[in-house]
Amino acid sequence: MRSVKRLSQAGLLALVWLSTSLHAGLQPPQAAVASAHPLATQAGENILQAGGNAFDAAVAVAAMLAVAEPSGSGLGGGGFFLLHSAEDGRKHFLDARETAPAAIRAAMYLDEEGRPQRELLRRGPLAAGIPGLPAGLVQLAQEFGSMPLKQLLEPAIRVAQEGFEIDAKLARTMAYREADLASYAHSAAVFLDEQGEALAAGTTLKQPDLARTLQKLATFGRAGFYSGSVADEMLRSVRNAGGVWTAEDLRNYAVKMRRPLVLGFGDWQIVTAPPPSSGGLVLGEIFQMLDLMGFTTVEDMGLRRHMLIEAMRRAYFDRARYMGDADYVPVPSRRLLAREHAQQWLESYSPRHATPSAELSPEPIASVGMGMNTTHFSILDGQGNRVSATLSINFGLGAAFVAGRSGVLLNNEMDDFVIAPGVPNGYGLVGGEANLVEPGKRMLSSMTPTFLEGAERVAILGTPGGSRIITMVLLGLLDLMEGRSAAEVVAAPRFHHQYLPDVVQLEQGGFDDEAKELLQLRGHPIKELSRQYGNMQVVVWDQDKAKVDAAADPRGVGRASSFVVRPSIEQQALELIP
């Protein structure tokens, strides 16, 4: 077993860029893929068995999810890929988040009295940012992959062409968005039957137009999507339906390579998402507060949950106030992560009772959040390369708008912007100036693809779930630090606080009366949700046990697989050479 340098004094948090990292050089006994769809997991496994690396597999998995889980992500959306390269131990954060079109103005989403017109942020082309995933896949394959893009996209193209069986989860999402899908001819042609009803579970969904667009991407790289016939068709259909995209918007779209945020908690290192995700900063603030509270020494479950909720409340306050696209607005990352900032927050903390959110600020009140879509996958290859990717088109089936014969279902990610300070979005999140919609800007995200690294354990995790993503990742990290298995982590019951609305959201069926009473005793208003949420995908490599373990969230229809990568004939031959 390798000894690992102690990263920090207990709890010391650092915003640092580590060029090399723990575990460089070690090889896992197995590879693993966990994703939200069995076809995507299979595509990733096949690429790894064919000699591809984790980055190749990530391209194949993401492309397959774009076809087989159109409710969660797709070519019309975007996302974040957190990467660990085993060769040099370096981490990278590939930001393929959507951007606001140049002609967009916040006023376009308001009526004459300045009231938000929610519909415009939820469906149709004004809801859609400029897609980032196609450029992200091309860059991932070129810079990190080892196989041609054509080979990586081939399985997705085949399934788009030949079709796949619709599962119950996708059928439910299509039924939920039926009226929206029916408003747009090309959406109806793909997702509704001749009677205008959502396709039922068990029927075959074929997407020949999408197959052609994927083929163009495979042949011409980013030019196959951001210019030429696919771009022309998307622009024609977007503009006909009242959207404002231009050819320049598409041509100018750029992936950003960023430094991941690296946090420390005890002996653990957490590598996670920087802005324009709020995930890493919110996690960092929470860990800093937990450390000051002495969280890890507390055994009383009621007090532990209280501590977590109070830290969540305060960090989400800062999310609303300070966080946005750091390329456009100054995000005070260092100050937010500083120990002094956590100390200030804890001046209003009491272990005995809840702090009402209204006492933190006189900001306007938000409505209740929702959301179950987006997608996450985690990959570990036989060399120890890792990918943690969260991809999105925002709501289930995004803007419900298929852009003409391109077959591309557009996102409704513009709803992640603030259109006016204090006006909540679809997840009940409020925000301020930092996340106001601006041309070219990336909308603030909660997507938090993450690695956990300790002396003997490495984990890859993430989940969809809108504003609840960050607290799910937090609970997952704490469980992983306590040695729980991948299956235990994905199945654990979840709770959430996001500053506003000022309630503790409890997952349906997850908490007994005693747990609820303990929260109520401290004055926490509780909202028991009518359903479960999240779709977490976890891979864990326990180096002391030489074991790789993977699990897909039982709330979804995903599949996790860990397997020994068979050496190729060439590798076997090389090994025989003395």
Ligand code: DON
């Ligand atoms: O980037 C974000 O934070 C959101 N667009 C994620 C949406 C999501 O997770 C939907 N699923 N519930």
